[in-house]
Amino acid sequence: MAAAPILARRIARSGVLPLCCRPPSWDRAPRQPPGLPLAPCRAFSNNKIQVELDESSGVAMMKFKSPPVNSLSLDFLTEFSISLEKLENDRACRGVIITSTIPKIFSSGLDIMEMCGKNVEHYGEFWRAVQEMWLRLYGSNMVTVAAVNGSSPAGGCLIALSCDYRIMAENPKFSIGLNEAQLGIVAPFWFKDTFVNVVGHRIAERSLQLGSLHPAPEALKLGLVDELVPEEKLLEKASAVMARWLALPDHARQLTKSMMRKAVLDHLVAHREEDIKNFINFISKESIQKSLRMYMEMLKKKKS
Numbered sequence: 001m002a003a004a005p006i007l008a009r010r011i012a013r014s015g016v017l018p019l020c021c022r023p024p025s026w027d028r029a030p031r032q033p034p035g036l037p038l039a040p041c042r043a044f045s046n047n048k049i050q051v052e053l054d055e056s057s058g059v060a061m062m063k064f065k066s067p068p069v070n071s072l073s074l075d076f077l078t079e080f081s082i083s084l085e086k087l088e089n090d091r092a093c094r095g096v097i098i099t100s101t102i103p104k105i106f107s108s109g110l111d112i113m114e115m116c117g118k119n120v121e122h123y124g125e126f127w128r129a130v131q132e133m134w135l136r137l138y139g140s141n142m143v144t145v146a147a148v149n150g151s152s153p154a155g156g157c158l159i160a161l162s163c164d165y166r167i168m169a170e171n172p173k174f175s176i177g178l179n180e181a182q183l184g185i186v187a188p189f190w191f192k193d194t195f196v197n198v199v200g201h202r203i204a205e206r207s208l209q210l211g212s213l214h215p216a217p218e219a220l221k222l223g224l225v226d227e228l229v230p231e232e233k234l235l236e237k238a239s240a241v242m243a244r245w246l247a248l249p250d251h252a253r254q255l256t257k258s259m260m261r262k263a264v265l266d267h268l269v270a271h272r273e274e275d276i277k278n279f280i281n282f283i284s285k286e287s288i289q290k291s292l293r294m295y296m297e298m299l300k301k302k303k304s
């Protein structure tokens, strides 16, 4: 069965609009009828992600809660896209802070088991879900702040890079980067473009070729994250940053964001099917499967 209808059905079941049908959300300041008590906090939670929207500030707190390491499985990615779309369509929501409930881990990146020993249909469905997540997050009209409270390799780093602002816990044991080369795989052009847009071409090229994972202080020096704060201050700082960004008129900020990101988003939208085919061809290669299996074994050995 083709992958597109499967994801479309998953999303349709949730009542979420596909990206292309999303209404513009300029000037969506929270609407609070005068004289009423402050709007309450609204929450929704599914298996892997918990979301709480404070209607008085217009800010949602999104927390990854998928043990052991918040790996981005197909189910996780689908829940993530659905949660983003719900917030995007909620007139009360203007910004989202993304963080993790798992100690020491923001996200361990794409779930390697989704890319190992599966069939072509599965790879296609999985990759479409990765694309969908990125298109929604990178193309979001909301202010997005990543509060990176742990390690954040590869796909985890992509999530942070796709936000408008990154604050990381100052613990040097936490690292972040696009380390795909270390796994013997290659980050696709839109991971690379997102990275280049944050740190510039030279730093991105060196870091990608070496598959570097940068400890927090180095990530700050490279501009991969915008600031470091003590872990206990992370959410407080993220809220302060959010308030500063939300002080601007939505329409001006959103049009500026769109101007900065449009070329990169349009590139993937125009080449989505080709990108899925490339992923399937690449990941199905026996040599790549072997590299991934060896990497998983290495992770397990490291434990024992």
Ligand SMILES: CCCCC/C=C/C(=O)SCCNC(=O)CCNC(=O)[C@H](O)C(C)(C)COP(=O)(O)OP(=O)(O)OC[C@H]1O[C@@H](n2cnc3c(N)ncnc32)[C@H](O)[C@@H]1OP(=O)(O)O
Pocket: 068, 069, 071, 072, 105, 107, 108, 109, 110, 111, 112, 113, 151, 153, 154, 155, 156, 179, 180, 183, 185, 186, 187, 188, 279, 282, 283, 296, 299, 300, 303
């Ligand atoms: C081909 C086109 C390009 C595709 C682009 C790819 C993007 C990606 O995101 S690829 C994934 C890259 N991710 C990584 O390299 C991270 C690997 N993981 C780690 O480095 C560590 O696990 C950690 C730093 C995230 C956490 O370390 P620690 O707290 O010591 O936990 P463990 O290493 O013991 O892991 C616990 C458990 O989770 C399994 N696991 C870890 N990461 C993943 C993952 N990305 N996918 C699936 N499973 C993962 C790990 O194997 C352990 O499993 P068990 O041994 O069964 O408990």
